[in-house]
């Protein structure tokens with residue numbers, strides 16, 4: 191995960207239809223019916239093609255959570271705060287309603303690969319202190335979410351890599367709580383396909399480092415420059431797993 195910046199222009203589907211749609215949901219909840227289901231939310235609006243393209247661009251073509259890049263139309267627009275209902279852990283039941291009033295909020299959307307979205311995160315939204323949750327008051331001000339949103343905070347303050355292995359940061363002798371919850375919720379250290387992809391990228395990077403060492407030994411300026419340029423690409427935000435290459439313990 192790397193820190194992301196969201197473009198400030200609200201996509202037209204949200205700007206045009208979002209406020210009215212959200213008002214309808216709020217009205218329904220206030221009338222006593224907050225048993226929302228996914229079909230109560232308009233996918234056409236929150237996952238409109240132009241909006242999705244904007245998120246992909248803001249995220250350098252990568253999943254916000256795992257930093258994989260599969261090319262083409264590989265993922266989905268995901269609600270950070272789940273819209274219909276939420277779970278505080280994988281084993282706990284779905285609690286309704288969720289954050290329905292944020293279903294069309296630009297700040298609540300990110301782009302995620304299908305695996306992170308549907309296999310791991312799903313409706314998970316634990317808080318560091320559950321008492322801070324105020325769904326009935328539709329107020330999120332006191333919440334400290336367990337799962338890091340890379341648009342809101344810098345993931346490298348919570349996560350760190352030892353080679354291709356991701357870990358919570360150590361803060362004063364203790365694991366960073368958000369780091370731990372993020373890793374567990376998204377399966378960042380369980381998803382074998384993801385771990386293999388990270389390991390392959392890491393090994394590739396180490397081989398190129400070795401090539402640089404050789405270039406220096408034979409003192410080939412041309413080769414040093416070429417290999418250094420390749421290495422630098424790995425740390426650029428648009429490279430898969432750049433968060434791993436730039437955030438080693």
Ligand SMILES: [Zn+2]
Nearest residue numbers: 253256303306
């Ligand atoms: Zn992912």
